[in-house]
Amino acid sequence: MNAGAYGCEVKDRLLHAIALSPEGILHTVPVADIGYYYRGHSLPPGWIFVSATFALEPGDPHAITNHMETIMEKRTATQPVRSRTAGSTFRNPPGAKVWEFIDKVGLRGKIIDGAQFSELHCNFMINTGAATAAALEQLGELAREKVLAEYGITLQWEVVRLGRTT
Numbered sequence: 001m002n003a004g005a006y007g008c009e010v011k012d013r014l015l016h017a018i019a020l021s022p023e024g025i026l027h028t029v030p031v032a033d034i035g036y037y038y039r040g041h042s043l044p045p046g047w048i049f050v051s052a053t054f055a056l057e058p059g060d061p062h063a064i065t066n067h068m069e070t071i072m073e074k075r076t077a078t079q080p081v082r083s084r085t086a087g088s089t090f091r092n093p094p095g096a097k098v099w100e101f102i103d104k105v106g107l108r109g110k111i112i113d114g115a116q117f118s119e120l121h122c123n124f125m126i127n128t129g130a131a132t133a134a135a136l137e138q139l140g141e142l143a144r145e146k147v148l149a150e151y152g153i154t155l156q157w158e159v160v161r162l163g164r165t166t
Ligand SMILES: Cc1cc2nc3c(=O)[nH]c(=O)nc-3n(C[C@H](O)[C@H](O)[C@H](O)COP(=O)(O)OP(=O)(O)OC[C@H]3O[C@@H](n4cnc5c(N)ncnc54)[C@H](O)[C@@H]3O)c2cc1C
Pocket: 001, 002, 003, 004, 005, 039, 047, 048, 049, 050, 080, 081, 085, 086, 087, 088
């Protein structure tokens, strides 16, 4: 799904991948043919990646370690990474930060049946205990309704789930 953060995505380091198509054929696909975009790719549905080859840039081990630690500290300080969360909930609209809208419509910290918008970073949903998928979805839909009503913006789920297109 072309994961990325802090200015680098999978597509920036991948050389090629080997994928199994539904017909049972192995394909070696160069990165240019995968058609990566923000959190997705353009290969046909049903292809299964079985291996990938990445090219990394050589660097000073201490500098790399320091860089990784800096990023991890920043994450821990700004995102609820130690809570039960699946990461960002909605995509940022062009030129805007989605957490600001969730905050402004008053949903920071809002809980529905154990599903909560994080107090630390309110574009993250947390399962505080025994929240069901339905509770998480209900909370997310509440944010979509409120942001649409107050700002005319339709929030898009970060991950497009099966059967969902918005
Ligand atoms: C706290 C937190 C912070 C996060 N921050 C970021 C971030 O900054 N940037 C970002 O990009 N993401 C972020 N994420 C999301 C993260 O990148 C994804 O959750 C993760 O990459 C999904 O991979 P997985 O193997 O864990 O999930 P899975 O659920 O196993 O897979 C995810 C999808 O890929 C498909 N899939 C899995 N394996 C294969 C395969 N071999 N071939 C084809 N399809 C396959 C699955 O069917 C599913 O649709 C964050 C998540 C968390 C929990």
